Amino acid sequence: xxxxxxxxxxxxGYSQQDIADLLNVxxxxxxxxxxxxxxxxxxxxxxLKTIYKVKDDxxxxxxxxxxxxxxxx
Numbered sequence: 001x002x003x004x005x006x007x008x009x010x011x012x013g014y015s016q017q018d019i020a021d022l023l024n025v026x027x028x029x030x031x032x033x034x035x036x037x038x039x040x041x042x043x044x045x046x047x048l049k050t051i052y053k054v055k056d057d058x059x060x061x062x063x064x065x066x067x068x069x070x071x072x073x
Contacts, residue, residue, distance in 0.1 A: 002036050004059055008052045009034075022051055 009019060016030040023030075023044060032038045040048060045060050052059070 002034050005048075005052075006034050008054070008059075012052065014051075019048075019051065023047055 009016070016034070017027045020027040020030050025044075029038075029040075033040050048060070049055070049057075
């Protein structure tokens with residue numbers, strides 16, 4: 001999730017502060033999500049899907065979880 005969040009935020013031209021303002025959270029919260037220190041709650045993930053214009057819930061899964069699931073399928 002971390003790399004995807006950073007890449008998508010930058011693709012859309014947003015700063016961490018921009019996202020924080022849209023979500024009414026601190027910039028350090030955004031930073032924490034992006035570096036993997038913590039994760040957004042479900043209601044925030046729903047808002048992030050709208051902001052980042054993504055429909056697929058797998059966007060918010062860690063890359064290693066997605067890769068592990070694909071190997072067992």
